[in-house]
Structure formats: structure tokens, C-alpha cells
Amino acid sequence: MYLNETKMVLNYIWIGFLLIAIAVAIIHAFIIGDATPLQTVMNSTFTSAKNGFEISLGLTGVLSLWLGIMKVGERGGIIASMSKIVTPFFSKIFPDVPKKHPALGSMFMNMSANMLGLDNAATPLGLKAMKELQDINPKKDTASNPMIMFLVLNTSGLTLIPVSIMVYRAQMGASNPSDVFLPILLATYFSSLAGMIAVSIAQKINLLQKNILITLSAFTLLIGGIILAFSKMSEQQIEMYSSFIANFLLLGIIATFIIAGIRKKINVYEAFIEGAKEGFNVAIGIIPYLIAILVAVGMFRASGAMDWIILGITKAIEAFGLNSDFVGALPTAMMKPLSGSGARGLMIDAMTTYGADSFVGRLACILQGSTDTTFYILAVYFGSVGITKTRHAVTCGLIADAVGIIAAIFIGYLFFH
Numbered sequence: 001m002y003l004n005e006t007k008m009v010l011n012y013i014w015i016g017f018l019l020i021a022i023a024v025a026i027i028h029a030f031i032i033g034d035a036t037p038l039q040t041v042m043n044s045t046f047t048s049a050k051n052g053f054e055i056s057l058g059l060t061g062v063l064s065l066w067l068g069i070m071k072v073g074e075r076g077g078i079i080a081s082m083s084k085i086v087t088p089f090f091s092k093i094f095p096d097v098p099k100k101h102p103a104l105g106s107m108f109m110n111m112s113a114n115m116l117g118l119d120n121a122a123t124p125l126g127l128k129a130m131k132e133l134q135d136i137n138p139k140k141d142t143a144s145n146p147m148i149m150f151l152v153l154n155t156s157g158l159t160l161i162p163v164s165i166m167v168y169r170a171q172m173g174a175s176n177p178s179d180v181f182l183p184i185l186l187a188t189y190f191s192s193l194a195g196m197i198a199v200s201i202a203q204k205i206n207l208l209q210k211n212i213l214i215t216l217s218a219f220t221l222l223i224g225g226i227i228l229a230f231s232k233m234s235e236q237q238i239e240m241y242s243s244f245i246a247n248f249l250l251l252g253i254i255a256t257f258i259i260a261g262i263r264k265k266i267n268v269y270e271a272f273i274e275g276a277k278e279g280f281n282v283a284i285g286i287i288p289y290l291i292a293i294l295v296a297v298g299m300f301r302a303s304g305a306m307d308w309i310i311l312g313i314t315k316a317i318e319a320f321g322l323n324s325d326f327v328g329a330l331p332t333a334m335m336k337p338l339s340g341s342g343a344r345g346l347m348i349d350a351m352t353t354y355g356a357d358s359f360v361g362r363l364a365c366i367l368q369g370s371t372d373t374t375f376y377i378l379a380v381y382f383g384s385v386g387i388t389k390t391r392h393a394v395t396c397g398l399i400a401d402a403v404g405i406i407a408a409i410f411i412g413y414l415f416f417h
Helices: 009-032 036-075 078-093 102-115 119-135 145-155 163-171 177-203 210-231 235-263 268-302 305-319 325-335 340-354 359-370 374-384 393-416
Strands: none
Touching (some): 009 036, 009 305, 036 102, 036 235, 078 102, 078 210, 102 119, 119 145, 145 177, 145 374, 145 393, 163 177, 177 210, 177 359, 177 393, 235 268, 268 374, 305 325, 340 359, 359 393, 374 393
């Protein structure tokens, strides 16, 4: 059975969040006798709308900076060079993208930034790639096959160095903030692999091709080497080397792009300004999409519907005589596909409630790092180019999320229970 999504999937999801939130708040008021959720849900609409605008506004500077840098790299020939490097692999999983197309280089840069935990750099690079994919998309309102594969690989959230999570653990008083490093790496790898397989089935892509097998094998060996190297380091060394590598690579990219522009004898400053203007326009275009999804998520969370779901899951698991210790971390997992900031707050709440070194506290961190914000990425990336028909993007993204969550729970039990 081939994966497919209705053309109005986002419409149904959005309506569902709103109506469920309102219904739960009304039930609280007229049946339970607690009118507080009505006010809380109403307040969340204003707060979420404000947050959506502020996030978009905050993205403007970052987008302008990185799309400006990307324009310099494009004019300097770096993007074309990147395309050549990844063409053997990307041409197999993105068969509809022409060889040497600049989107290949942009996608490679975006995925590299994601793996290094450079979220601020990854988002504008990803939006750049999505715009370039839209240029070769025959149906401008419908997600193309390459767009879906790219988005799902983003939502699976492959992360080599989860610096931010380790920093939060340190702030919450964890005795060893880096103890979740290996579990996160393993969980996110399974999530990414599942996402790729799901999209490949939907798009009839053969993953048993030589270039794909070689790349996946090499990447598996790379992950194994990183695990081996970091497992021999102290938490201070992991934090030091992770930060150094990320900053070194980021500054190295900027310097390389500028030098390439000088060698090509282009006007680097004007190229940067041209790209920065594109960043501003993209940020403005994101605002309505982002506000829509954040308001829906905020209302759903404020209504208490999430609490009801967790309670129901706990009862169901215990009814089968199974261990339900992991349920306390599930809010983070359930929120992560919807809202990165919401999931981050729930992760911190789990560490505050249960303790940073507790099973639930650690598992919440693993769940936070095992996948990415599927609906946020879908809203921002597709919204930036006007895509309204998402096809099988949501289904494949949620499959990756589900595998990442399940893997995180099993790995959490293996390491910490």
C-alpha cells in the first residue's frame, strides 16, 4: 500500500487542533466545573500569534545573513562544487533533480548544518534549497518528490552533536550532561533511516543501488567512529570539541565562500546584499503560515488535551501489565513534531519534576533529540514557497518520528533503566 496524503491534510490537522482544544475547554467548564481552561485557551491564541510573529521577525536577520552568504557561495562556484560531491548519492534519492543543479549543494549544506546542531544556519540554508527545488517544480502548489524527500530528511533530525541538549542538562544540574549523547545519536540515526525508507517506498526509489549502499555504509562507519571517539572523552572534552568543531566549520564556510567570490572576481558585497534581500522576503512570507500552526498547537496544549492523552496512555499500558515509567517523558515526544520550543519546555519540565539524572529526565532529552519539529518544518519550508498540497510528506515525516520515538524509548531503557 503506497503512502499518500490528502490534498487538504494541513487543513484537517489545523481544524482538528482548534476544535479539540475548544471542545476540551468547554468540557472542563460545563461538565467538570472548571472554567480556567477557557481563559487559558483564549489567552494562548494571543500569545501564540505574538510568538509566531516574533519568531518570524527574529528569523529575518538570520535569513538575510545566511542567504547573503549562500549567494556569495553560489556566485563563487562553491555551490556547484558541492553539487558535484553529493551528486552520486543525491542523484539516486533525488532522481528528479538535474545533475549539477544548485539545489543539491544547498541541500547538502543544510543537512550538514543540521547534523552539527547549527539550527540557526540550517534553517536559511534549507529555505534556500526549497526555493531552488520550487524553481524546477512543475506544479507550484503541490510538493514535488524531491521536496518531500528533503523535508522528511530534515524532520527526522539526524544530529551528530546535540550541543544544546547537553547545555540544558548542565544547567539543570545533571551529574554527566553528555550521558545522552550516544543514545540521541543512535535514535536519530534510526529515525533518519526510517524516513528515507518510507519516502523511497512512496516514490518507488530503489535503495539497493550501489551508490546508496556505499554512502549509507560509509555514514554508518562514520557514526561508529564518532561514537567510539566521544565515548572515550570526558563531558568537558565532549562539550569543548563539539563547540570548537561547530564554530570552526561555520566560520570556515563563511571564509571559503568569500575567498571563492574573490577568486571569481565578483562583487562580494553586492552578491551578499542581493541574497540578504531574498532572506527578508522569505521571512515575511513565512509569517502567516507560522502563526497559523503555532496558534493551533498553543490552544491544543493550553486546553489540557495533552494531559488527557498522557493519562489515557498510562492507563492503557498499565492495563497490559507493562512498565509505564517512560510515559512521563511522552509529552516531549508528542510535542516535538508540533513545536520545538514547546518540546524544549516539556523536556526542561521533565528534568525539573523528576530530576535531570532520573530515567524520565534522561529519556525526555533523548526524545527531544531523536526527531525534529515535523509540522513546524512543514509549515515553514512549504509555506516559504507557497506549497499547499503536501501529498505524502506528513505521513512519511510522522513515520520517521514514530521510529525515532520508539527507538529512543528502547535505547533509554537499555542505557538508563
